[in-house]
Amino acid sequence: MIQLTILKITGYGPWTLTLGSDREHRLQILQSSLYQEIQNLFSERNCLAFPNRFDEIFVITNGLAVRDHVEIQEKISKLFDLGISLTIGQGNTPFEANLNADNARRMNLVLDKEHNIFGQLKNGDDGLVQIIHMDVDGSTSISATKSPYEVSSLILKLYSDMSEFFLKNNSLTFFMGGDNFMIVSSSVEHEIICKFLELIKERYGISFNCGIGTAKTARDAANLATKSLDKIREIRDYGKNEQRILELTC
Ligand SMILES: Nc1nc2c(ncn2[C@@H]2O[C@H](COP(=O)(O)OP(=O)(O)O)[C@@H](O)[C@H]2O)c(=O)[nH]1
Ligand SMILES: [Mg+2]
Secondary structure, eight states: OEEEEEEEETTHHHHHHTTOSTTHHHHHHHHHHHHHHHHHHHHTTTOEEEEEETTEEEEEOTTOOHHHHHHHHHHHHHHOSSOEEEEEEEESSHHHHHHHHHHHHHTTOEEETTTTEEEOOOOSOOOOEEEEEEEETTHHHHHHHSOHHHHHHHHHHHHHHHHHHHHTTTOEEEEEETTEEEEEESOOOHHHHHHHHHHHHHHHSOOEEEEEEEESSHHHHHHHHHHHHHHHHHHHHTTOOOOOEEEEEO
């Protein structure tokens, strides 16, 4: 079972209009400071936040109780003038958890009214999180032949293809910066990942390295995924073989 918390700035649209038109820089500063605080508060509780849209952040919160959300909400409300809502969803897959969170928000299922926390919690074991850390193999050499903006445009195409492909497998893809992507999944098989790697190779002539981590919390899963990825880099640097997918489970 995956638990996901969707964090949204409340009343953001109307509030942005009150700032006048010279507002973009202020919104960018606000969004990045909010992301910084959220990543800080959730990662110290072994969760991991994904930027998604800048006014809406997804956090994988396996193992986190409503009272932890309350503590985080209290800290955030002291730091920012704007309010946020937190909606918790659980499901057998990350996509299902996202659907359940959305349904809970629409049906106004309140978990803590004072702190603007919504959701529907099932009982039972929190289950395992699988994170796939993908990175473009040899992006430095691609950058040598393309201008910076052309590289960004290529990364966007890869992001779009990855999101579409893995959504069909009920997984959620996020761009993490540079040439790095993380896919939150429940149990995507190596065979399916191989299919994606072949598709990208065929379409763009690009190879991805792919580290997989599975653990009880998102932060531990990401740690293992990145460890797997670093191991692939090591193997590659020694010129040993063409291993592209490696998995570690805690
Ligand atoms: N988000 C994230 N970015 C990383 C990580 N490691 C490297 N990067 C970024 O990825 C870029 C390319 O590094 P790398 O993939 O090692 O180079 P390559 O082997 O030439 O593709 C770096 O410049 C960083 O921006 C990571 O673990 N997470
Ligand atoms: Mg790379």
